[in-house]
Amino acid sequence: MKKNISLLVAVLLLPWLLYFSAGQSWVRIIDFSLLYLMLSLGLNVVVGYAGLLDLGYIAFFAVGAYCYALLSSPQFGIHWPLLVILPIGAVCAGLFGVLLGAPTLRLKGDYLAIVTLGFGEIIRIFLNNLSSPVNITNGPQGISDIDPLHLGSIVFNHGLVFGDIRIPSVINIYYLFLLAVIITMIFSSRLERSRVGRAWMAIREDELAASCVGIHTKRYKLLAFGLGATMGGLSGGLFAGFQGFVSPESFTLMESVMILCMVVLGGMGHIPGVIVGSLLLSILPEVLRETAGWQRGLFGQVIVDPANLRLIMFALALVVMMLVRPEGLIPSALRRKEMQHE
Amino acid sequence: MSTFWQQVVNGLTLGSIYALVALGYTMVYGIMELINFAHGDVVMVGALIALSVSELLIHQGLSLPLALSIAIMVSVLVCMVLGWTIEKIAYRPLRHAPKLAPLITAIGLSLLLQQIAALIWGKSYLPFSHTLTTTSWSWHGVVISALQLDIFGLSLLLMFLLWHLVHHSKLGRAMRATAQSVAFAQLMGVNTDRVISQTFVIGSALAAVAGVMDVMYYAVGNYTMGFLLGLKAFTAAVLGGIGNLKGAMLGGLLLGVVEALGAGYIGDITHGFFGSNYKDVFAFLVLILVLIFKPNGLLGSNTQEKV
Amino acid sequence: MNNLLELNHVSKRFGGLVALKEVSMHIPEQAIVGLIGPNGAGKTTLFNIITGLYRPDQGELLLRHQPLPVGMPHKIAQHGIARTFQNIRLFNNLTVLENILVGRHMRSQASVLGAILNTKRTRLEEKNIREKALFFLNYVGLTHRAHDYAKVLSYGDQRRLEIARALATEPQLLALDEPAAGMNIKERNDLALLIQQIQQDGTAVLVIEHDVKWIMSLCQHITVLNFGEVIAAGDPHAVQNHPKVIEAYLGKGQHHAA
Structure with a gap:
């Protein structure tokens, strides 16, 4: 318990430390990585628990983001409050999850992967093209001027002033996202240890044997799709409100793949693994932005385009990490030890 | 009616390129049950190498056919080496790892190849300005160019050769045995490591040729071109029944035709609500429908799980 | 004694292969019933039909005189039939x-x-x-x-775990697909004791087995399948001496040698 409290204090202080040492942009990066963490936790329900390989997960993020964007921007002149649109976005995404999940229930492994990938791409193509003849999504330009995340008069996207203390916007957002992440984490860990979570894991391990102990496998698979998608939709809404702008470009296959990597890299089906994986993969590319500086230090000039080099190193990191630790960075032995201490 | 046949001709051309790439996916999947996500990027490497080499040789004063032949050979060779290396470094060590691990290295490799290509060739679209021939034939309003015929013919020839190799050679027999069961193939004295290597090499050679065709057909190349092409080719492989050679060929051609027809007619059908900008949707739509109604693909065998 | 499960004229074919032909059998309440037969006799197919993995082409399954849903494993489990698998399927x-x-x-x-x-x-x-x-x-x-x-x-513990998992559903009928396969004599004896214990605690058990001797000593009732048909059924002694059974196991014209 003591350990938990000191961890909480550290997490609460982190943005301030970063803000004063590394600057605002780094806090912003951490804000985004919290969103990624939420997405990873959602995908972890689908891939990690239920074992359903979903390569189009970003679509649910997109649904949530566009729901938010359409219901609180000049696009249709609608400006509903946060506490209404976030749930709408989450429910819409969840419905999409069930809708897309239903026809794929019979599919296994790689087939499922490719169909979900297809669904993801279809949604993106629609977002890209639903601008004519009726303009819904505003096409590739996307939707801008989205209302900021706000509760009544508290606008998280702006700095808040309490007496003498001024909390910068990126730190407000940090706390808001942190709250969302913590809630998601509590929900997922409770699910993991519940009858529902066990049913998912049983399906993941052996679907047939699971059905033979009375698990309605189709229902539970749909449930996993729906819940995972709901979490994706929720983070999508937060994303839209944070950015103030959405466009189809943010929802490419590469993003789905990235989130899958986050889930697998840390050790899927296991929340600490997902946390490590998503933080690592969302922060690593940003750290690698510094390659221009390193090059100057090493060679006295920039030899290779830093944007390229960054992605090359990221790709290499993925390959090497998998070669070294194919079961993920947080090994399952840890999980076992933890269970024995229960 | 002429629009219809024109789209079929265009679709078959495109489809034969898909089919060649799909063969690479399907062979690897058939043997190792692995989606080689980097395969599309091998196509891209093949395409860009051929593009550069032929430009260079033409600049040196070589005739176009000669330059192009050399370029194709160089790109096939480079891709074979590339395929071999990819398998050796990134997949072989993970053969007994959890199933998602090789998928991630594959994704990493795909990104790696794209970025290295971006370093070498830059990020802009590279034009391929030479045409072997501008000859074309018109028949009742349907135009077929010599290039289309070349692409289609060469694809068929390669598919036939591959078919022959798999069914009438010692390597082919070893490949089929390995696809059935790696363990049993080993017991029968098959060097399965070598077979898997060779499968990657053959698949990559086909990918290189497909890449060259793509560059010639669209007259443009780019470091990201492998992505969508690879995705569609994989779709084609699944459509036909992954692991099945005939399925990949059929799936490729079919996907090409469906896509061309879809792009050609969607505007009319929906009274202009959807335009040809939705053409990429068709590939996925077809795939989803097939998998829902025939989950093992068109030619895949309907295996019941053994209990 | 009343019948827990009744199968009436159950048939199943895979393509041209007739796996089961008009199979009828019954399992009394709280009995240990053996299902034996040579390889490929259709034992596992019958098992898979009872537990909902396959749909029968014809015939009916009655659990306490009520028709059993077919082809839905989870429903079957909810009706009180639990199973294990020939090639152990644990999580x-x-x-x-x-x-x-x-x-x-x-x-x-x-x-x-x-x-x-x-x-x-x-x-x-x-x-x-x-x-x-x-x-x-x-x-x-x-x-x-x-x-x-x-x-x-x-291996032996995995078998036990699989049985425990099935028992945890508190079934009325426990179906064991070759539970003794690959076990040594001591493990077989322990398993027999466990099965008898399960019976005494009120659950009927259906066992597929190759080892005729082992199953004869365990079961009160035995059904013999060959080429998808029931060739004999009854108490162990009667079944053992049934000419068709001897023929099926030892081949035609060989039973004098046995």
């Missing part, structure tokens, strides 16, 4: 205890909402699930392995 990356917890699935109700809100009812139920699971763990003698992964257990 390998879950622990021994977790495997049995999964077996309690249909004896509990917690929903997603209950789970994420961690309601009092859910907590109580979870406590109950754990107690029951520990009971079944003890029942098959695997308490000391509770926190090991299922995949690291020895």
Whole structure:
């Protein structure tokens, strides 16, 4: 318990430390990585628990983001409050999850992967093209001027002033996202240890044997799709409100793949693994932005385009990490030890 | 009616390129049950190498056919080496790892190849300005160019050769045995490591040729071109029944035709609500429908799980 | 004694192959029934039909005179028929205890909402699930392995765990597909004792087995399948001396040698 409290204090202080040492942009990066963490936790329900390989997960993020964007921007002149649109976005995404999940229930492994990938791409193509003849999504330009995340008069996207203390916007957002992440984490860990979570894991391990102990496998698979998608939709809404702008470009296959990597890299089906994986993969590319500086230090000039080099190193990191630790960075032995201490 | 046949001709051309790439996916999947996500990027490497080499040789004063032949050979060779290396470094060590691990290295490799290509060739679209021939034939309003015929013919020839190799050679027999069961193939004295290597090499050679065709057909190349092409080719492989050679060929051609027809007619059908900008949707739509109604693909065998 | 399960004229074909032809058999309440026959006789197919993995082409299945849903494994399990598999199918990356917890699935109700809100009812139920699971763990003698992964257990322990998982559903009929395969004599004897214990505790058991001697001593009733047809049924002694059975096992014209 003591350990938990000191961890909480550290997490609460982190943005301030970063803000004063590394600057605002780094806090912003951490804000985004919290969103990624939420997405990873959602995908972890689908891939990690239920074992359903979903390569189009970003679509649910997109649904949530566009729901938010359409219901609180000049696009249709609608400006509903946060506490209404976030749930709408989450429910819409969840419905999409069930809708897309239903026809794929019979599919296994790689087939499922490719169909979900297809669904993801279809949604993106629609977002890209639903601008004519009726303009819904505003096409590739996307939707801008989205209302900021706000509760009544508290606008998280702006700095808040309490007496003498001024909390910068990126730190407000940090706390808001942190709250969302913590809630998601509590929900997922409770699910993991519940009858529902066990049913998912049983399906993941052996679907047939699971059905033979009375698990309605189709229902539970749909449930996993729906819940995972709901979490994706929720983070999508937060994303839209944070950015103030959405466009189809943010929802490419590469993003789905990235989130899958986050889930697998840390050790899927296991929340600490997902946390490590998503933080690592969302922060690593940003750290690698510094390659221009390193090059100057090493060679006295920039030899290779830093944007390229960054992605090359990221790709290499993925390959090497998998070669070294194919079961993920947080090994399952840890999980076992933890269970024995229960 | 002429629009219809024109789209079929265009679709078959495109489809034969898909089919060649799909063969690479399907062979690897058939043997190792692995989606080689980097395969599309091998196509891209093949395409860009051929593009550069032929430009260079033409600049040196070589005739176009000669330059192009050399370029194709160089790109096939480079891709074979590339395929071999990819398998050796990134997949072989993970053969007994959890199933998602090789998928991630594959994704990493795909990104790696794209970025290295971006370093070498830059990020802009590279034009391929030479045409072997501008000859074309018109028949009742349907135009077929010599290039289309070349692409289609060469694809068929390669598919036939591959078919022959798999069914009438010692390597082919070893490949089929390995696809059935790696363990049993080993017991029968098959060097399965070598077979898997060779499968990657053959698949990559086909990918290189497909890449060259793509560059010639669209007259443009780019470091990201492998992505969508690879995705569609994989779709084609699944459509036909992954692991099945005939399925990949059929799936490729079919996907090409469906896509061309879809792009050609969607505007009319929906009274202009959807335009040809939705053409990429068709590939996925077809795939989803097939998998829902025939989950093992068109030619895949309907295996019941053994209990 | 009343019949727990009745099969009437069940047939199944795969393409041109007739796997089962008009098979009728019955399992009395609280009995141990053996299903024997040479390889390929259709034993596992029959098993898969009873447990809902396959749909029969013809025929009916009655559980206590009520028709049993066909082709839906989870429904069958909910009707009180649990099974094990010839080639052991455990949840390998879950622990021994977790495997049995999964077996309690249909004896509990917690929903997603209950789970994420961690309601009092859910907590109580979870406590109950754990107690029951520990009971079944003890029942098959695997308490000391509770926190090991299922995949690291020895072959015999894996069989026991699979039985415990099936028992955790509190079935009326436990169907065991070649439970003694690959076991040595001591393990077989222990298994026989376990099966008898299960029977005494009120559950009927259906056992597929190759080892005729072992099953003869275990069962009160035996059905013999050959080429998808029932060739003999009855008490062990009668079945053992049935000419068709001897022929099926030893070949035509050989029974004098036996």
